[in-house]
Amino acid sequence: MHKFFALFLHIGLFGPLILGVLDSSFLVLPFGNDILLVVLIARKHEGFAWYVPIAALGSTIGVLLLDLVARKGGEEGLRKMLKPKRFDYFEKKMKKDAGIPIAVACIAPPPFPFTAVIAAASAFQYSRQRELTIVFFARLLRFSLVGVAAIRLGRQILRIVKSGPFYWTMIGFIALCAVASAISVYGWIKRSKLQGAVQQA
Numbered sequence: 262m263h264k265f266f267a268l269f270l271h272i273g274l275f276g277p278l279i280l281g282v283l284d285s286s287f288l289v290l291p292f293g294n295d296i297l298l299v300v301l302i303a304r305k306h307e308g309f310a311w312y313v314p315i316a317a318l319g320s321t322i323g324v325l326l327l328d329l330v331a332r333k334g335g336e337e338g339l340r341k342m343l344k345p346k347r348f349d350y351f352e353k354k355m356k357k358d359a360g361i362p363i364a365v366a367c368i369a370p371p372p373f374p375f376t377a378v379i380a381a382a383s384a385f386q387y388s389r390q391r392e393l394t395i396v397f398f399a400r401l402l403r404f405s406l407v408g409v410a411a412i413r414l415g416r417q418i419l420r421i422v423k424s425g426p427f428y429w430t431m432i433g434f435i436a437l438c439a440v441a442s443a444i445s446v447y448g449w450i451k452r453s454k455l456q457g458a459v460q461q462a
Contacts, residue, residue, distance in 0.1 A: 269297050270297070270300065270301065274311060274312070274315050276297055276301070277294055277297055277298060277301070277312055277315050277316035277319055278315050278316070278318060278319040278322075279319065280293055280294045280297055280316075280319065281294050281315075281316045281317070281318070281319020281320040281321075281322070281323060281400075282319045282320075282322045282323040282326070283323065284319075284320065284323060285319070285320040285321075285322075285323025285324050285327065285375070285379075285396075286323035286324070286326040286327050292370070292371065294316050294319075294320070294404070295370075295404075295407050297316075298312055298313070298316055298404055298407050298408060298411065299407060299410070299411040299415070299418050299419075300411075300419065301411075302407075302408050302411035302412060302415065303411045303412070303415025303416070303418060303419055304415075304419075306412050306415075309408045309411075309412065312404075312408070313401065313404045313405050313407075313408050314401060316400070316404045317397050317398075317400040317401040317404055318397065320367075320396065320397075320400040321393055321396050321397045321400065324379055324392070324393060324396045325389075325393060327376065327379050327380060327383070328379065328383040328389060328392065328393075331379070331380040331381075331383035331384045332383040332384065332386065332389070334384060335384055335386075336352075336384055336385065338384060339351070339380060339381060339384035339385075342380065343377070343381075347377075351377070351378075351381035351385075352381075352385065354381075355381050355382055355385040355387060356385060359381075359382040359385065359387040359392070360387075360391065360395055362378050362382070363378060363379065363382055363387075363392060363395045363396065363399070364395050364399045365378075366378040366379065367395070367396055367399030367400050367403060368399050368400075368402060368403045379392075379396075
């Protein structure tokens with residue numbers, strides 16, 4: 262865990278940017294960027310002004326990558342990804358007004374189904390420009406709140422981060438995220454191949 266965060270801490274502004282792209286595309290890294298921002302801003306308060314928008318930009322780029330795949334797969338691709346009841350639920354929500362679920366997904370913490378909401382909005386052909394605009398400003402709000410917490414409670418948070426129980430919890434958490442990410446990437450690749458085979462047929 263120390264090496265993992267040390268890498269992103271060492272590369273400065275690119276840390277929140279890269280982690281934001283990874284977290285919002287096909288990988289599962291819940292709270293990864295939040296923790297990184299807390300550490301960066303707690304150590305350097307003036308970094309709030311650029312770390313927060315950079316993290317929001319990274320998240321938006323990640324969503325764009327996810328959108329490119331989900332939009333191409335369309336409703337049929339989404340139907341293969343979700344259970345029938347889940348599909349019907351997203352179809353109703355997205356066709357009514359996808360903007361609200363997207364904004365909530367960007368602000369709400371896990372286990373809110375962020376990836377599923379973005380994929381559903383894209384699959385039902387919600388405006389890409391609106392989607393990315395909502396994602397950027399909603400993430401900007403979330404990361405701003407995280408930044409304010411880091412400034413006000415930074416020392417206490419850093420003490421928790423350095424504690425033994427947190428260390429071992431995060432090791433287990435990262436291992437779980439690695440497994441979930443592998444499953445997620447495998448699923449997307451498999452569905453993309455199936456979609457391509459269907460189109461060729």
